[in-house]
């Protein structure tokens with residue numbers, strides 16, 4: 001089995017409603033997503049796939065959905081104020097944790113045809129969440 005990994009960097013604001021500590025406050029992160037793709041066999045270029053193909057695909061998704069966006073649970077009471085001020089935000093059915101965001105990126109790349117091994121989202125320099133399906 002061959003596994004390759006590409007890292008992409010982006011920023012978002014969020015909060016974790018009902019969090020018992022500081023994370024219930026509005027705050028932001030500058031994060032790294034580390035995306036691993038696997039294949040049993042290499043292609044004719046002796047690659048799992050081109051790093052740039054991963055980058056192009058994930059950056060398209062990140063730019064449209066996550067980067068410099070405000071990620072909120074759909075029941076967050078701040079939403080009407082953001083709407084009233086024409087601010088950009090995205091609502092999620094789940095709380096916008098690193099676990100949930102890593103799964104969103106994983107599922108998108110899977111839909112794009114990549115044989116995804118795992119997505120690790122580093123939300124801070126010391127804290128990461130990994131999503132994988134096997």
Ligand SMILES: Nc1nc2c(c(=O)[nH]1)N=C([C@H](O)[C@H](O)COP(=O)(O)OP(=O)(O)OP(=O)(O)O)CN2
Nearest residue numbers: 015016023029096097098099123124125126127129
């Ligand atoms: N399992 C998870 N726990 C937490 C998440 C998460 O997404 N999954 N998120 C947060 C906060 O949003 C934020 O990431 C804070 O993380 P934390 O490591 O607690 O913050 P610090 O960088 O301030 O950590 P210190 O090591 O205390 O400096 C919280 N938990």
Ligand SMILES: [Zn+2]
Nearest residue numbers: 014023027029
């Ligand atoms: Zn946070």
